[in-house]
Amino acid sequence: MTAPGSAAIWTMPDFDEHERVEVIHDRASGLTAIVALHSTHRGPGAGGTRFWHYPQPLAAVRDALRLSRGMSYKNALAGLPLGGGKAVVLLDEQRTKTPEMLAAFGDAVEALGGAYVTAEDVGASVADMEAIHQRTEHVCGLPAQPGQAGGDPGPYTAQGIFLGIKAAVQYRLGGKDMDGVHVAVQGCGSVGSGVARLLAGEGARVTLADIDHARAEVLAAQLGGSCVSTGEIMEVGCDVFSPNALGAILDDATIPQLDCTIVAGGANNQLARAEHGEMLRERGILYAPDYVINAGGIINVGLEYLARRAGETCSSATVMERIGGIARTLTTIWEESERSGTGAHEVADRMAREAIGRGE
Template identity: 70%
Template sequence: MAAFWTEADWDEHEQVEVVHDRASGLTAIIAVHSTHLGPGAGGTRFWHYPDPALAMRDALRLSRGMSYKNAMAGLPMGGGKAVVLLDENRTKTPEMLAAFGRAVNDLGGRYVTAEDVGASVADMVAISAETQHVCGLPVEEGAVGGDPGPFTAMGVFLGIKAAVRHKLGQDSLEGVRIALQGCGSVGGGVARLAAAEGARMTVADVDAARAKTLAGQIGGEAVAAETVATVACDVFSPNALGAILNDSSIPQLDCAIVAGGANNQLARPEHGRMLAERGILYAPDYVINAAGIIDVGLEYLGRREGKPYTMDDLRERIGMIPERLSAIWRECDETGERPDVVADRMAQRLIGRG
């Protein structure tokens, strides 16, 4: 693996730790991009990477995205991310979780972890036995925190509605055609909310059976994962892994809007330009998908401050996501710049790098 500071996604990260615990078999990367606004916060991704360089790329890109996401969400937290490199069987043991918790603790609060792809609330509980710098823990019903997925889905749903209003001039999703990629916690939640408002849903997932089940539940159609990006629709909503918008996929899009919960949707910065040249409205991912980190961030901050935040606090902050997106698009309309460029500039100013 090349030195991480030579990677294309290196962005003056404050700290990058490669952790290896021989006894448990843990290999992980913890990347802290910025602590300008507070501790670097972001989830841990448990994934099998055929090439360790891909894990480093994920850690660098995702941690920078968390700096931007937390700043744009108005949280007093910086950006960080961790990836745990699993074997082909996705083996994850209690010993590995404990070792990872100790590694987080050794950073002394510079990094706060939570759920991401491949991680569960139970994993966060196990990690919390070794460190207090963790969120997304079980909470009482009606309390802020816990599984962030449903809240992320709500924020993405509200962001899609804002995009439809801006691009199509329609306040409701009634009759809007949405092609949705990824039927997990976030994607499935978005699909159910949109269908309940009358959207016409086409869904896909690498687990074809899961997509078929969801389609049956919401009265939609399931298609193959490799074809969903080509479906004629009003909104393409990516809610799986990143880099879905690239040289090969963008020319095949048949939509007016891209708005979804996946992180790092643009494979490279130039792909934002390709979307703009095609007249496709893009919802910057770290703005539209911020509700999950708002949820667990408020959980952590409330615990640290000794004054828990309420569900009203959480709903109010999630409700700000559509206006943040609208502000970006209004500036784009006024200046002719792209949404990804405008959003990045706003975020960079907030973290002291503008």
């Protein structure tokens, strides 16, 4: 298979023994999508669908490859009997998304025979999942009854990140609560704003930044925090830098600018390259591997899907109990990182690869 405008997909740097990569085009609806299945060793490849405008189609392929691998690792370290998959739907500059496109995408998921289970991601809503569900059973993040798993995964993702930040503060700073801890939050969307509210609710001081500066200003006023530009947020002197926007923001240029002790946030693929995790370690910055700390959303919708397929239900209390395990997993990773002298990202990757049958 060949990536649009590029060489064969399997020659791309982000190709990691992916089991399957499908490029889908439906002329009638205008749908163009990529579904990447990284591993089905533990179960069907589960991961959300990103609806996004990619000026360069190659970037969409790269996203699908990297994000699907992250889902394999995320689901494995969350202890879910699910593999890793991801889809991207390429939208035009106006972000046009039609019922016909959703139906065609649902048909494409159904044609995969249950190998891929979709859910919400950037640009997707619960209503979109309902529309896709009209064409396939292999979808999660559907509307939830009170007290039951499912629905918008955002609040559950935010809860896991919040607990991960608390664990990091306790591990590195010795603090048992968040009172007075300064957290710089990059991104004030569904997840970032949820994290900021939870932090402020326990006494943390928050500094916010978002591409929608007005949104960040409103949230900062509500939480008694402050607001800076997106160009300044990574240089803010703070205890914790929490990236909750798009990925690949930790690189050769930005890591030296960090003025923090901890990096812990929900953005996917925060490290531009694997060696940037080692750069953080060399600077003495504690890093929470993104696919570990941001697993709350997939824990919620994954348990919803698994229960529904078994003809059962799963309570939100069970989901929250499982999300509590994120902090314990992170602490295990940090302890091993300190013992072995290797970066937390390397420890987490090794644990995940062993869990999906790809250990050394």
